[in-house]
Amino acid sequence: MKVLLVLSHNLYSVLRIPHNQAALEQHFSDDDDGPVSSQGYMPYLNKFILDKVVEGTFEKEEVDALCWTLCSKKNYHPNTNGTAVLSNKDAEFLWCLFNFLTEDKYPLVLVPEEVEYLLKKICAVLNVELNSVDLEEFWTQECVREGMSVWSFLELVNSGVLGRGLDRERLSSAIEDVYREIVGNVLKEGYLWKKGHLRRNWTERWFCLKPSALCYYTSEDRKECKGSIELDNNCCVEVLPEREGKRCMFCVKTLNKTYEMSAPDSKQRQEWTAAIQQAIRLRSEGKSSLHKELKARRQEVREERERRRAMREQETQRLQDLQGEKEQKQAELEHLKEAQKQAQASLLQEEERRRKQHEELQRALEEQLREAEEARASMREEMALKELEAEHQRKRIRELEELQQRLEEALHQEIKARQDEENYRYTQARLLAEEEEKTKALLSLQEEQEELLEQMQKEKRELRRDMEEKANALEEAHKQLENIRASRHRVDQDIAAAQRKQRQASTSVKHWNVQMTRLMHPISPGDRRALAPAIRVPSLGDGRLPATRGSIRETDRHNGDGESEREDGEKPRVLHKTYSEPV
Structure with missing residues (x-):
């Protein structure tokens, strides 16, 4: 319970919320409605702390430091034998960068593409090459294929993946620069010569460019801010010719004033003018952070890549199904x-x-x-x-x-x-x-x-x-x-x-x-x-021959009407005649 009380006092302090000692003591009283009850600590955190937070009234770096202190005590265990590359402050910066680049999902994990992007960003500031062999060996592990936790990331950096033998101060400076660029939303920093408005003299200042304003300090420790140039849709940046013994000049024009500056060389002038134009574009588009936009773009690219991969897998599966159907149809065709x-x-x-x-x-x-x-x-x-x-x-x-x-x-x-x-x-x-x-x-x-x-x-x-x-x-x-x-x-x-x-x-x-x-x-x-019989000439119907002076005798007798034998195919009867002698 004492730990929760201390945590609540710290949250009140870093979030700039007035303390409500009575509500705090009442909530943490030893009764059924206290922190050991079913309600727990979260209702009090939401009602009396988070609901009272006002944006812009607190320093985000202090909140990050408090959260890092709470988390690191339990989860971050660097090597105590002196082989750890990161200091506690560097680990805090990397922890903040990790939280910035992760997606809004719990538990917070960083995809391999974002890890590689962050490591390459640090290596670019260090002007060294990333050890891709060790990184690829690390990606082959089953536990980090879908994403890695912040503690695994810190362990990876402590293992020397950014390059062995580097100076710790150089590494800390590079990590701080990347932290200020990504988390601190600093587009560009550096020394420039600025022309004054009253005395019209040239003074060297440390400029810090953010999407909302261009601030300048007396030195790079940024302890004393000498002024700020608010950037909006009405601002523009122009390149000026050489004059008054100053080279590589450019100016930032607002509605009320024109700020003249001089860069060390033409390359720096080009980088500053491009960065200021980018800040003006982000402000005109209503975007507060360049790296949030880049993160969203990278996330869209990953999602698009995942969609394409899913589509390729679906297409491959469909092709396999079609191949199976083709083979089945081929078998059916062979059967047919x-x-x-x-x-x-x-x-x-x-x-x-x-x-x-x-x-x-x-x-x-x-x-x-x-x-x-x-x-x-x-x-x-x-x-x-x-x-x-x-x-x-x-x-x-x-x-x-x-x-x-x-x-x-x-x-x-x-x-x-x-x-x-x-x-x-x-x-x-x-x-x-x-x-x-x-x-x-x-x-x-x-x-x-x-x-x-x-x-x-x-x-x-x-x-x-x-x-x-x-x-x-x-x-x-x-x-x-x-x-x-x-x-x-x-x-x-x-x-x-x-x-x-x-x-x-x-x-x-x-x-x-x-x-x-x-x-x-x-x-x-x-x-x-x-005496002689009468001679009769037969008609055509009886089939008999007429007699002459002699008697006519037939050798064959008629059977029936005289036509049946001929109908049976027998030979016609032969007529034999005898003649009588004349008296």
Whole structure:
């Protein structure tokens, strides 16, 4: 409790807050609402100290010193053997720089980029190079990759990373300069000659440039401030020519006054004019610190780099996912290719099977056509045999008398005409039956071809060639059918010619019957005419031959109506005639 009381008194002092002894004693009384209660010390700190702080009424360096004293006693343990590089004041300055450069996150850690920036800044003031090898070895440690604490940072600096063998005073001066530049918000410091306004004499002063004002002191210890130049939007800096024995002159113009100054050399003049212009720009933009702006820019760059790294990682992950999907699709494509090959193999097998089936159908059709040709040839042979038989009958009938021979020839022509008609009718009926069978076969083949076409169109368009061959076969079969129909037409014409011949033979027979009747009455004797049977000339329907003077005897008897034997394909009956002797 005494420690908290002392801490509260110190905070009152450094923050320039009036002491409230009664509230302090009441809060720290030994009751349930005291510091050992559930409320603790933070409510009192917020209510009675922090809420009463007024900006600009206290010195930030005193607050930093108090905080450093509280923190360092517990956490900062430099080497006691004399190898530590930093003094306590240097460690305090670095602690303040560390707190300034860290992000507003708890716990406070400094990212490696900011640590390197701070170390390079100190090395630039020292005019030495940073030991990158030791720094890289330090970054490889797992504990500092995401950021390092202030105590690790102080340990790193004490290890000699800024360069071994440096003078401690030189190092302290460099750390103080960097501290004043970054934390003290000093843009530039140095000696310049200033021209007075009243005496108009030149006096050397120590100038300290901040974003709000340009202050000048009698010496660099900054104990006695001789004046201050307030910088705002109305100020400007100009380079002046040499005059009054002064070189490298420039001036700062405000609304009321113009301050003339002289730098040691042109380089210093250029640096001072650039720094003053930068201070005027920061003031016009409403920014109170250059390094806060640079810190924000570096943080934006880091965030942008982190975003880009995250985007690269996402892009890499997406590319990996796409690669995986590509490999998966490649595997699926290979599987589909294998399935396609199998389908093509099965399709080729099916095509081969259908081709064989089509060849079998074509062979069956050719076999049927060959059988039809053989039947047609046998019919021609049979007709040729019948023609020979008819010629033999005609030779035997020539032995008859001239009149009888003519009559026999006429009858033979009639018989032949009837036989031709019957044969033609039989041939026509068989051709019609064959035509009907062929038509049915063609229709079934056409239906099967249509089914095959529909099935082939559904399965694959590539079987179109086979269907075209079937169509050609069907066209050839149609041609054969047309040939058969033409043959039938010719047979019909032959039957019509035979019928015409039959009508002519019937007319001739009727004419010869009349003549035979006229000739037979005068020469027949009475008793013989009475005994002899009457001679009758048969009509075309009964199929019997007329008798002459002798009796006519048939060697074969009729069965039925006399036409069944001829319909069965038997040979026509042979007529044998016997002649009676005249009385």
